[in-house]
Amino acid sequence: MAALAAAVVVGSLYGLIIGATEHEIGWAAVGVGFVVGLVAGKAGGRNPALPVIGAVLALGSVYLGQLVGEAMLIADHFHVGFNEVFFEHLDSVQKIWKEDADPLTFVFFGIAAFAAFSGAKKAAA
Numbered sequence: 001m002a003a004l005a006a007a008v009v010v011g012s013l014y015g016l017i018i019g020a021t022e023h024e025i026g027w028a029a030v031g032v033g034f035v036v037g038l039v040a041g042k043a044g045g046r047n048p049a050l051p052v053i054g055a056v057l058a059l060g061s062v063y064l065g066q067l068v069g070e071a072m073l074i075a076d077h078f079h080v081g082f083n084e085v086f087f088e089h090l091d092s093v094q095k096i097w098k099e100d101a102d103p104l105t106f107v108f109f110g111i112a113a114f115a116a117f118s119g120a121k122k123a124a125a
Helices: 002-021 026-044 050-078 082-088 090-100 103-124
Strands: none
Touching: 002 026, 002 050, 026 050, 026 103, 050 082, 050 090, 050 103, 082 090
């Protein structure tokens, strides 16, 4: 549960960074993954499933962050509130995210998953 909470918090922060800078930032994805993995490892100890769970949560966290960032950019472009865009038009946000995704987007997913996996292993050691 702690790792899930961390994933939501750091994913949201990642989205704020994307929205503020209008760019995906690779080192931020590394940070997202590492924090999620660190929390999973610290909270769960040496359970061998935790690095994998941390990696999966990191993937979800980066995806959440990218959707939050995309929604911020859309809201700013159309001069509407973030809540309206994110909560009422999430399907459109996801569609636009798909159109904007490039190979580097998926590299960030891989980096975050790797950082979470290794962060969980290090925290549990």
